[in-house]
Amino acid sequence: MRLTVLAGGIGAARLLAGLATVTDPAQITAICNVGDDLEWHGLHVSPDIDSVIYTLAGLEGEFGWGLRGDTHATLEALRDLGGDAWFGIGDQDLATHLFRTARLRVGMTLAEATADLARARGIEVTVLPVSNDPHPTIVQTADGDLPFQTYFVQRRAADAVTGFTFPNASNTRPTPGVIEAIEDCDALVFAPSNPFVSIDPLFAVPGVRDAVLRTQARRFAVSPIVGGAAIKGPAADMMRALGHDVSALGIARLYAGLIDCFVVDNVDADCVPAVQALGMDAAACDTMMTGDDGRARVATALLEIIERE
Numbered sequence: 001m002r003l004t005v006l007a008g009g010i011g012a013a014r015l016l017a018g019l020a021t022v023t024d025p026a027q028i029t030a031i032c033n034v035g036d037d038l039e040w041h042g043l044h045v046s047p048d049i050d051s052v053i054y055t056l057a058g059l060e061g062e063f064g065w066g067l068r069g070d071t072h073a074t075l076e077a078l079r080d081l082g083g084d085a086w087f088g089i090g091d092q093d094l095a096t097h098l099f100r101t102a103r104l105r106v107g108m109t110l111a112e113a114t115a116d117l118a119r120a121r122g123i124e125v126t127v128l129p130v131s132n133d134p135h136p137t138i139v140q141t142a143d144g145d146l147p148f149q150t151y152f153v154q155r156r157a158a159d160a161v162t163g164f165t166f167p168n169a170s171n172t173r174p175t176p177g178v179i180e181a182i183e184d185c186d187a188l189v190f191a192p193s194n195p196f197v198s199i200d201p202l203f204a205v206p207g208v209r210d211a212v213l214r215t216q217a218r219r220f221a222v223s224p225i226v227g228g229a230a231i232k233g234p235a236a237d238m239m240r241a242l243g244h245d246v247s248a249l250g251i252a253r254l255y256a257g258l259i260d261c262f263v264v265d266n267v268d269a270d271c272v273p274a275v276q277a278l279g280m281d282a283a284a285c286d287t288m289m290t291g292d293d294g295r296a297r298v299a300t301a302l303l304e305i306i307e308r309e
């Protein structure tokens with residue numbers, strides 16, 4: 001079965017890692033958000049792509065990003081020099097950004113650099129940045145507009161969020177293969193990622209939303225909200241700030257019209273009828289991806305739902 005996954009960072013990476021162990025990884029395509037990308041001391045950092053590649057390679061750090069066991073000597077040296085050191089790049093992780101940036105400098109695309117990184121890590125899943133073009137997510141806050149990592153890491157997600165913009169979206173094009181992966185798959189899965197800063201930026205790239213609306217594939221979304229809280233990251237706070245219900249049902253409302261089936265955790269099984277009332281199917285399974293076993297278990301349950309639908 002050809003599976004295409006719309007992916008943000010850590011939640012998507014874990015689901016992809018589970019899927020890659022229970023189905024043929026060569027049949028899986030991940031379309032990755034690039035809205036979190038930043039330039040770090042002249043280097044191009046793509047946190048969501050890296051989380052996906054590191055997790056698929058079994059190398060992710062303890063918080064789900066960066067490399068496990070990495071050291072921070074370079075960052076400390078930079079701090080000693082009085083340089084900007086708020087974004088925690090590890091020493092081994094740094095090699096990824098040097099490798100990527102060197103390729104971009106000689107005119108390769110982000111997708112080509114990503115393919116080289118995935119190949120070097122032995123990844124069989126096709127990992128595609130949604131666009132090769134710059135496509136930053138800007139977080140609108142009471143204190144002004146902030147690039148995503150400034151909001152999230154430097155200012156510790158402490159600002160009151162009023163909205164999001166993708167100022168370069170109209171100048172972006174989907175990476176070659178992105179539209180085809182959405183249109184020509186058997187199942188399209190929205191990973192349990194943040195709807196505002198992981199999935200929406202994908203839809204902001206011209207042509208992507210239309211492809212999702214047009215595809216003949218069955219479209220599934222896995223809720224990133226379980227029991228009224230986000231599994232990871234600021235999704236719950238963002239929903240609350242923007243006046244949405246902080247619940248799986250609140251996520252289903254955001255995706256109404258875009259998906260055919262919404263998958264909630266067993267603890268939210270009681271919202272299935274309300275989700276169905278939105279005009280989509282709904283199913284409940286265990287969605288907690290703790291450890292390698294948890295990822296495989298969730299992926300198996302999701303595949304069963306996909307095959308049943």
Ligand code: FO1
Pocket residue numbers: 008009010036045046047048050051065066086087088089090093149152153
């Ligand atoms: N998240 C943090 O909270 N603090 C950091 O210093 C940090 C550094 C970092 C370095 C490389 C990388 O790939 C990711 C990193 N992240 C860090 C995670 C990242 O900010 C977010 O998790 C994603 O952008 C959200 O998907």
